[in-house]
Amino acid sequence: MFVSNHMTPNPVTITSGTNIADAAHVMRKNKFRRLPVVDDGKLVGIITDRDLREVSPSAATSLSIYEINYLLAKMKVKDVMKKELITVRADATVEEAALLMYNNKIGGIIVVDEAGAPVGIITETDIFKCFVDVMGLPQGKTRITLDMADKVGAVHEITAVFADLGINIGSMISHSLVEGKAEMVIRADIPDIAVLSARLQEKGYPVRHVVQIG
Known part of the structure; x- marks a missing residue:
């Protein structure tokens, strides 16, 4: 940009x-x-x-x-x-x-x-x-917010879940909240949010919010 x-x-x-x-x-x-x-x-x-x-x-x-x-x-x-x-x-x-x-x-x-x-x-x-534009808001994808540990490898573990389920990520951004904790926002075409949420929960990344924008 x-x-x-x-x-x-x-x-x-x-x-x-x-x-x-x-x-x-x-x-x-x-x-x-x-x-x-x-x-x-x-x-x-x-x-x-x-x-x-x-x-x-x-x-x-x-x-x-x-x-x-x-x-x-x-x-x-x-x-x-x-x-x-x-x-x-x-x-x-x-x-x-x-x-x-x-x-x-x-x-x-x-x-x-x-x-x-x-x-x-x-x-x-x-x-x-x-x-x-960067967040892909006009495309109308599902937006999820999840909690994550601010650690090396966290992004890899999260994206691996999406890859295993065949979900293509449209946009992704993370930022620190307090020491050791962060928040990640992902937009994607998600056919079954329940399955994705369960898989992310198993990995230690609970989904805190889901909304359809656009």
Whole structure:
């Protein structure tokens, strides 16, 4: 899973000299929440819909519409854009991009090439779609959650049960809960969940939850 396969390529950009009113129009027209700011081919900042809201007059203002438009036309993107940028390369993994967004509490990252020029944007929506695709949710397989010991060989023992029953695993993921214990989530076409559950129980991996999603 690489950023290049899940980002929105060729992002719309604006210059730092663009006025706030025009930047807001571009965002509304294209339903964007963020725009890279590029001067002479170089990424110099990013502006978001939140930045625009913070500098726009409130609905309770006594200014006329003409005065508001005049003020917004005079204010430039360079006056409100964020200059400290968090970027990611197109050849980075989706997991790296997701961790950057999580740690910095942001909803999207500009994707840059080797020269630092913007080539795309990856957002929380793209990450979410990637998760849905990787887990195979649209295929409508049976999802089981089982308890497992966090030990070497556990995955081999679990998958061996599926292999013995001729069940092909569509997706599988595990994560630690507390020290020595973990949880595994498997999606597969399971013809008889009772038989599978019994076999896994015999191996010491009880099935805790079963659901059909998709």
